[in-house]
Amino acid sequence: MTTSPAPARRPSLPDRVRREVYLTRVSWAMQDYPSKAFTGIKRELRAEMTAAAAEVGMRQAITDLGHPRVLAEGYTAELGRRLPRYATGAAAAVLAVGALVYLAGAYATGTLDAIEAMGGGTVTTHPLGAVTTFTHTATELSVQTSMSWQGALMHGATAAVAFVLGSRLWRLLG
Amino acid sequence: MARDPQLLKGVLPMLVLRTLAHQESYGYELVTRLQAAGLEDIAAGTVYPILSRLEREGLITSRLVPSTSGPARKYYLLTTAGDEHLGHAVAGWHTLSATVAQVLERPPTAAPAAAAPPTDTTRDQP
Incomplete structure (x- = not known):
């Protein structure tokens, strides 16, 4: 007669939720870690947490791992090199482009106010090669513009510079 | 007395290798073995x-072993490179600890300077 091994005990739903919440917090703290390597680490952590939970319970297994950020810092430190901060770079790029859009909006508002102060009318300008028409009359308040390659280049370059500086991209060089 | 974590940090990889050299372990078991050893x-x-x-770094390798009380466990074991590395690490540790002991056991040549009260040199002498 042959005997098959007893089926592995699966953690309860609350324990699985606790485990996944913890792993999500670790993932958030390690979002700049090389993704392929992190996939392996996350898989191993999940297996280790499940194995430890079978012996001491999921709460204790999570307590033993410590704070997710500290654990993430441990993995990053053991990598032996400094990593670019891609998420920070992306945030910096969005903020920089947002600042440009805000400035353009402020410029448009100021121009419309000036047209109103002069008695109303229409003004056409060519900022960065884009034909832009400001209209402020008794019946119409509008700004019409188009995208030029110079404007696209300026926004792209601003985003790129902000991303490089924010992410410390030079860390890729060693 | 509380142990300085910075002191342990430098030697922990060596202790992990040594513990795995004695017997392969999965992660949690390794932790409990280190704790049982005094850490x-x-x-x-x-x-x-x-x-x-x-x-x-190829100093240890792993294999999955089915478990009846949970998921398959990843057992870690030393590689040949890990064994060699462990030998160098242990030799380096003995050299360092001997040097440290020698420095610590050296008798002090002079008593440490006690903090003296500040002297006011601007006051007129009688």
């Missing part, structure tokens, strides 16, 4: 990143 304050979160690096 009561060691945490799983400290050991797992070290295991990850040692495996990446």
Whole structure:
């Protein structure tokens, strides 16, 4: 007669939720870690947490791992090199482009106010090669513009510079 | 007396290799073995990143072993390179600890200077 091994005990739903919440917090703290390597680490952590939970319970297994950020810092430190901060770079790029859009909006508002102060009318300008028409009359308040390659280049370059500086991209060089 | 974690940090990879050289273990078991050996304050979160690096550097390898009380467990064991590395690390540790002991046991040549009260040199002498 042959005997098959007893089926592995699966953690309860609350324990699985606790485990996944913890792993999500670790993932958030390690979002700049090389993704392929992190996939392996996350898989191993999940297996280790499940194995430890079978012996001491999921709460204790999570307590033993410590704070997710500290654990993430441990993995990053053991990598032996400094990593670019891609998420920070992306945030910096969005903020920089947002600042440009805000400035353009402020410029448009100021121009419309000036047209109103002069008695109303229409003004056409060519900022960065884009034909832009400001209209402020008794019946119409509008700004019409188009995208030029110079404007696209300026926004792209601003985003790129902000991303490089924010992410410390030079860390890729060693 | 509380142990300085910075002191332990430098030797922990060597202790992990030595523990695995004695017997292969899965992560949590390794932690409990280190705790049983006297490192009561060691945490799983400290050991797992070290295991990850040692495996990446080829000093340890792993194999999955089915378990009846949970998922398949990843057992770590020393590689030949890990065994050689351990030998160098142990030799380096003995050299360092001997040097440290020699420095610590050297008798002080003079008593440490006590903090003297400040002297007011601007006051007129009688």
